[in-house]
Amino acid sequence: MNPLSLTDIRLTRKDWLNLIFAVIVSRVVIYALGLWGVNMFMTGHYAEQPLLQTVCRFDCVWFYRIIDNGYDLVPQWLGQKNAANWAFMPLQPLLGWVFSHLTTFEDPINNYRFGLAFASNLAFLFSIPMVLMVLKQLKISALTCSTMVWILCFSPYTVYSSAGYTEPLFIALVAGVFLFSYRQQWFLVAILGMLAAVTRNLGVFLVFPVLIIAIQHYGIQSFVRFKTPALKVLAAIWVIPIGFFGFMTYMYFHVGDALAFGHIQIAWGRQLTNPFHWIIFGFETGGPKLYLTIMALLAFALNIYLMVRKYYAEALFMFICLILPLTSSLNAMPRYAFGLYPTFLGLALLVERYPNIKTPMLCIFSAASTFIAIGFFGHQFFTV
Numbered sequence: 001m002n003p004l005s006l007t008d009i010r011l012t013r014k015d016w017l018n019l020i021f022a023v024i025v026s027r028v029v030i031y032a033l034g035l036w037g038v039n040m041f042m043t044g045h046y047a048e049q050p051l052l053q054t055v056c057r058f059d060c061v062w063f064y065r066i067i068d069n070g071y072d073l074v075p076q077w078l079g080q081k082n083a084a085n086w087a088f089m090p091l092q093p094l095l096g097w098v099f100s101h102l103t104t105f106e107d108p109i110n111n112y113r114f115g116l117a118f119a120s121n122l123a124f125l126f127s128i129p130m131v132l133m134v135l136k137q138l139k140i141s142a143l144t145c146s147t148m149v150w151i152l153c154f155s156p157y158t159v160y161s162s163a164g165y166t167e168p169l170f171i172a173l174v175a176g177v178f179l180f181s182y183r184q185q186w187f188l189v190a191i192l193g194m195l196a197a198v199t200r201n202l203g204v205f206l207v208f209p210v211l212i213i214a215i216q217h218y219g220i221q222s223f224v225r226f227k228t229p230a231l232k233v234l235a236a237i238w239v240i241p242i243g244f245f246g247f248m249t250y251m252y253f254h255v256g257d258a259l260a261f262g263h264i265q266i267a268w269g270r271q272l273t274n275p276f277h278w279i280i281f282g283f284e285t286g287g288p289k290l291y292l293t294i295m296a297l298l299a300f301a302l303n304i305y306l307m308v309r310k311y312y313a314e315a316l317f318m319f320i321c322l323i324l325p326l327t328s329s330l331n332a333m334p335r336y337a338f339g340l341y342p343t344f345l346g347l348a349l350l351v352e353r354y355p356n357i358k359t360p361m362l363c364i365f366s367a368a369s370t371f372i373a374i375g376f377f378g379h380q381f382f383t384v
Contacts, residue, residue: 145348296326
């Protein structure tokens, strides 16, 4: 069956009921068990913090600093005062600022924390139907689509979809880019791609999968001869990086470095090197680093599976989004993997082909998601 042909992607009443029920159950479980675990198992300062401060951890703190004071002029954070918030793209803080007006806490920081958490939960709610529509477009069965709703809701790092992070927004936007690329709606591809590139900087690389899908649609000759459909694709490809380049321009005039978002990564110990160095380092070091290494390798294995199944556009984008972070560190590799739409496409293809794995997968994911939620709310760095 040709996934590039138009198909009925409308969600049925059953789809919506399953989706809404899964979202409500997963949010209740993640918040309730995560916060209960902090009270039960954590001690000291982090176990006694207010609710919004407990939910808004790590990157969420950087986002509300952007809302509160804008982008830093000079590095001033972390122990060595060598970190700045330049590493974080502007769309999530913007949404957090917009939704912060829904509350009137005395401390404006709490308004920002609430706004960021609300934005990530809302983005998560949009990400699931968007992924479902892509799966329908790719002719994935209704039973597998129903299973994937629960896998999305209880994926191991789903706590980030409840805590002010960019992951759910990035999944929703990237899934939308692939969906509308398959359906040849290039204006929507351009808009969603542009937004993805100012959600996470890796979104700028969506230009490559868009081009691959367009070539599958129209053939390479359409681009060589500049036929009308190809011109629409090329226009979309030019639009996708506009916001990203605008952010670079802002950084240049604000701090004198258009690539400040990349250069500041040194503050988190990220230095560009051969990715195989980090794989070897993980096996030699053991402990948490070994866990991160194994998770990274599993993600690359799923990436290869996408290639074998001939989903070249998704495979290329997933590879870029995995290999570039791995050139600088093992940290956060599992989160990066589970923050990608192609990861869930790969899992859907596995469930479709081997239906007996869906129950064990969901059980493992559910247990992992609650464990990681407790660690995240308890400020344990292994969850980052």
